[in-house]
Amino acid sequence: MDIDAWVWWLIGAVGLGIPLVLTAMPEFGMFAVGALAASGTAALGVHVTGQVLVFAVVSVALIAVVRPIANRHRSQRPQFASGVDALRGRTATVLERVDAHGGRIKLAGEVWSARTLDEESVFEAGRQVDVVEIDGATAVVI
Structure with missing residues (x-):
């Protein structure tokens, strides 16, 4: 039995989601989303090179965009006192x-x-x- 490439990418996304839950490191979530994008690309029949390229581009783009926003929100003090x-x-x-x-x-x-x-x-x-x-x-x- 031959498993399609999109299934492997899906397994990889789940595998990257596990450390996200265990360590609360958002970078793993961004890589998991990249793997999901690559899984979708594989399901469309794109060659392995294109799949890896989509994985890399989506993962790096998420890290470049989301991480600075998350760091900014994390460094702000809460607006309410308790x-x-x-x-x-x-x-x-x-x-x-x-x-x-x-x-x-x-x-x-x-x-x-x-x-x-x-x-x-x-x-x-x-x-x-x-x-x-x-x-x-x-x-x-x-």
């Missing part, structure tokens, strides 16, 4: 008098212990304050 980073800059309501030694605020629907950033500031209940940072489980406010 956890305590999301609480910085938020406004809170003073529940119990807040001074340099402590107090209570309502921040993002939760009650937090709080203290002022400087020694002189004092905020009475009902006042709106801004969260400067989170120090452990204490919000530092101004």
Whole structure:
């Protein structure tokens, strides 16, 4: 039994897809797409030289185009903050008098212990304050 060339290219594409899944290296995926393109070319009856050329051109083109885009996206910081980073800059309501030694605020629907950033500031209940940072489980406010 003689196996057609397009089947070999398809097997090669699957073989290149396995390391993509195991290592999360996108280059393997680009080579797998090149092998799929070569498989299609073989199914159309193109000579082996043309198949290898299609594989090489598609693989190199994907690496040249997709890789810089992926690297650019990977190096960008996320546009959203989460956890305590999301609480910085938020406004809170003073529940119990807040001074340099402590107090209570309502921040993002939760009650937090709080203290002022400087020694002189004092905020009475009902006042709106801004969260400067989170120090452990204490919000530092101004």
